[in-house]
Amino acid sequence: MPEPSAGHAVELNDVFFSYGSTRILSGVNLKVGYGEAIAIMGRSGVGKTTLLKIIAGILKPEKGYVRVLGCITNTGCFNSLRGRIAYIPQNLGLVEGESALYNVLLAKAPSKPLRFMAGLWGRDDLSEALEALRMVGLDGKAKSRVDRLSGGERQRVAIARAILQRAEILLADEPVSNLDLDTAEDIAKLMVGLKSKGLTIIAVMHDKWLTSKYFDKIYLLDGGILREAV
Amino acid sequence: MRLIMIMLVITLILSYPLGLIDIGVWAKVGVNIAKFLPELGVRWDLVGDALIASYETLIISLLGVSGGTLIAYILAPLASPLIVPPRVALVGRMTANAIRTVPAILWAILFVILVGPGPKAGALALIIYTSGYLAKFFYESLEAISREHYDSLRVIGLRGLPLAFALYSHAKRYIISNVLFMLEYNVRTATILGFVGAGGIGYYIMNYLGMLNYQATLTFVIFTLLLVVAIDLVSYIARLRV
Numbered sequence: 044m045p046e047p048s049a050g051h052a053v054e055l056n057d058v059f060f061s062y063g064s065t066r067i068l069s070g071v072n073l074k075v076g077y078g079e080a081i082a083i084m085g086r087s088g089v090g091k092t093t094l095l096k097i098i099a100g101i102l103k104p105e106k107g108y109v110r111v112l113g114c115i116t117n118t119g120c121f122n123s124l125r126g127r128i129a130y131i132p133q134n135l136g137l138v139e140g141e142s143a144l145y146n147v148l149l150a151k152a153p154s155k156p157l158r159f160m161a162g163l164w165g166r167d168d169l170s171e172a173l174e175a176l177r178m179v180g181l182d183g184k185a186k187s188r189v190d191r192l193s194g195g196e197r198q199r200v201a202i203a204r205a206i207l208q209r210a211e212i213l214l215a216d217e218p219v220s221n222l223d224l225d226t227a228e229d230i231a232k233l234m235v236g237l238k239s240k241g242l243t244i245i246a247v248m249h250d251k252w253l254t255s256k257y258f259d260k261i262y263l264l265d266g267g268i269l270r271e272a273v
Numbered sequence: 274m275r276l277i278m279i280m281l282v283i284t285l286i287l288s289y290p291l292g293l294i295d296i297g298v299w300a301k302v303g304v305n306i307a308k309f310l311p312e313l314g315v316r317w318d319l320v321g322d323a324l325i326a327s328y329e330t331l332i333i334s335l336l337g338v339s340g341g342t343l344i345a346y347i348l349a350p351l352a353s354p355l356i357v358p359p360r361v362a363l364v365g366r367m368t369a370n371a372i373r374t375v376p377a378i379l380w381a382i383l384f385v386i387l388v389g390p391g392p393k394a395g396a397l398a399l400i401i402y403t404s405g406y407l408a409k410f411f412y413e414s415l416e417a418i419s420r421e422h423y424d425s426l427r428v429i430g431l432r433g434l435p436l437a438f439a440l441y442s443h444a445k446r447y448i449i450s451n452v453l454f455m456l457e458y459n460v461r462t463a464t465i466l467g468f469v470g471a472g473g474i475g476y477y478i479m480n481y482l483g484m485l486n487y488q489a490t491l492t493f494v495i496f497t498l499l500l501v502v503a504i505d506l507v508s509y510i511a512r513l514r515v
């Protein structure tokens with residue numbers, strides 16, 4: 044078992060992964076520093092989402108290891124990290140039919156399970172959630188149902204949840220897909236702006252222009268191998 | 274259509290030994306209806322009793338749904354491998370299935386023995402039966418939620434019951450729809466439970482029928498019908514609003 048390293052927020056070492064007999068990742072190596080924003084690009088179906096899920100600890104690599112915030116994934120150490128990683132899937136993981144506020148407050152559910160289950164949030168929790176919504180520009184939309192918000196606003200709700208969660212690592216799967224160019228740029232700017240709060244960002248992206256403008260590094264995934272784009 | 278015809282022919286052939294396709298029997302039905310109809314009517318003096326009995330039936334059903342929903346809400350996560358280890362889920366699932374396998378009327382007989390006749394036995398029977406039924410609907414609803422939603426909640430750090438509650442909110446429409454279904458079902462079932470002494474309108478129907486008092490029986494049957502239609506209507510409106 045490799046020794047914990049304090050040098051990188053995320054480190055992948057010779058990671059292999061297959062779905063059945065189909066090899067998806069063939070020895071992926073990656074080092075992401077604290078507070079860095081990196082983008083992973085590549086054709087559809089090459090395994091970008093799989094890679095993100097492996098970093099989130101949702102999938103287990105069949106070979107190699109992944110170290111996040113000093114803990115190897117799928118170990119007790121990694122399990123204790125839960126809450127320090129935010130994962131925004133392609134469908135955003137929002138609860139349809141519920142308000143933006145409810146969705147943001149989900150970030151508090153692990154630390155305050157009884158309040159969450161009873162639906163009785165304290166004044167502090169509510170003001171923190173409202174502040175997170177304000178930070179993403181959704182001040183007046185706290186009570187709006189998320190399914191009635193625009194694509195960009197829904198994306199902002201998901202980011203507000205990560206802010207309230209006080210996550211240290213944000214994993215976002217195609218956060219600007221299906222958005223118009225201006226909205227996509229706003230979201231990319233907002234997300235990468237979270238670096239100032241100490242967040243490390245790993246996002247799966249398709250838009251080359253946005254990626255080169257806002258992200259520190261770009262990686263290309265092709266044929267199961269990840270390499271930095273120059 | 275061809276399949277239905279084949280099924281009908283097979284059924285007719287199989288039912289011949291029971292005398293079900295004897296034309297004479299069906300002709301007798303017509304004669305008896307002609308004799309029976311003039312005896313029907315409404316006993317207006319029993320309307321007060323019918324109203325009270327309908328109210329009792331409604332309350333038994335509501336208690337059954339609310340109590341059963343509460344138990345199912347807790348039981349379903351214990352039957353889902355998404356929330357608890359697979360072995361625990363198996364036990365939870367078998368418990369829910371065992372509860373559901375026993376018909377509501379048998380639960381009613383059991384509770385009439387345990388707590389005596391009356392609405393208490395009916396309410397307890399429906400609480401238990403509803404919990405088993407809804408637990409199945411609920412754990413299925415948990416498992417139908419997209420993997421991405423589940424993963425994003427797990428990564429936040431949600432586990433156990435809070436995770437189940439968060440997943441429930443994804444399945445809110447499905448859950449409400451099933452709770453409403455159980456309310457409709459319980460109103461119908463609560464009527465029958467009275468036949469074994471578990472309170473409600475069925476108790477009166479059973480007694481008046483035993484006395485061959487068809488007018489009194491019909492009065493209570495009409496109120497049963499009105500109650501069922503009213504609940505179906507409320508349920509329909511509620512579904513539209515969810």
